[in-house]
Amino acid sequence: MLPDANGSTFTIPAPGDSVEVILNYVPTTAFLAAVNLDSIRVVAFIQNDGTKVIYQSAMQELRRDYSVTANTTNSDVIIENNSSAEFSVILRNQGLMDDTYNINATLDGPIGWTGEFTTENGTFPFGEMDSVQVVVGDSTDILLTINPNNIDGSGTIMLAYASKNDPGLQGSITFRALTETGIEILVVDASEDGYGEYVVNSLANVFSGTFGIISRNALNASVVLDNYKIIACLKGHHFLLFIL
Secondary structure: OOOOOOOOOOOOOOOOOOOOOOOOOOOOHHHHHHOOHHHOEEEEEEEOOOOOOEEEEEEEEOOOOOOEEEEOOOOOEEEOOOOOEEEEEEEEEOOOOOEEEEEEEEEEOOOOOEEEEEEOOEEEEOOOEEEEEEOOOOEEEEEEEEEOOOOOOEEEEEEEEEEOOOOOOEEEEEEEEEEOOOOOEEEEEOOOOOOHHHHHHHHHHHOOOOEEEEEHHHOOOOOOOOOOOEEEEEEOOEEEEEEO
C-alpha cells in the first residue's frame, strides 16, 4: 500500500478542477522474484477518512517501461514435402517506452529443410538475427517460411525475441510442421496441455520408425491423412488409436 496503510491526504478539488497524487514504488529483487508482473493490477480508491465511505475507485493493469506480447493466428501445419509453410507473428509494444527487439529463428528438423523469416527490414535465413524498432502502442509483423525441399519428416520452428533495453524481457513462439508422407505414426495432440509430448517421448524409447506430432488445429478438410499407418489422438486424459 502506497505510501502506507494510512494513504495520502488531499483536498477534494472544486468542480472542473483536478488534483494529482504521484506515488512511486521501486520493487526489490525479492519482490520481482516472488510475483508475476503480468498478473498484477493497481487499485486506487478515494475514501472519507472520518466516515470511511468510499467515493470512487479504479483498477488498472500494471504497465512497465518495457513490455511486449507475441501473438499468432497460425497453427501447426501438415504439408506436402514439395511445398512450403508460412507462420506469422505479431509483436506488440505494450510498455511505456519505445523499444527495439532482437529477432532470430531456428529450425529443428531434417537435414535439408530450410527456413527464413521476414521483418520490415528484409528477409533473413534462420540462424541470423535482425533488430526491429517498435514505438509505444504499435506492433510489427514477422513472417516465417519453412521449406522441406522434397524431404519427408517433421520439424519444430521457433521464433525468439528479446528487448535490447530490458535484457530480461524475452520470449518465443514455437510452431510445428509435418509432411504428409514419410511418417509412420502421427500423434495428434488435442489435449491443449501438451500431453502429446509424453506420447512422443515414449515412442522415441520403443519405436525405431518415423513419427511426428501436430496440434489438433492443424487438421482441416484439405489435409491428407491416407499415408500414415497409425494415428494416435490425445484428448485430455483420453487416448484414441487409429490403424489405417
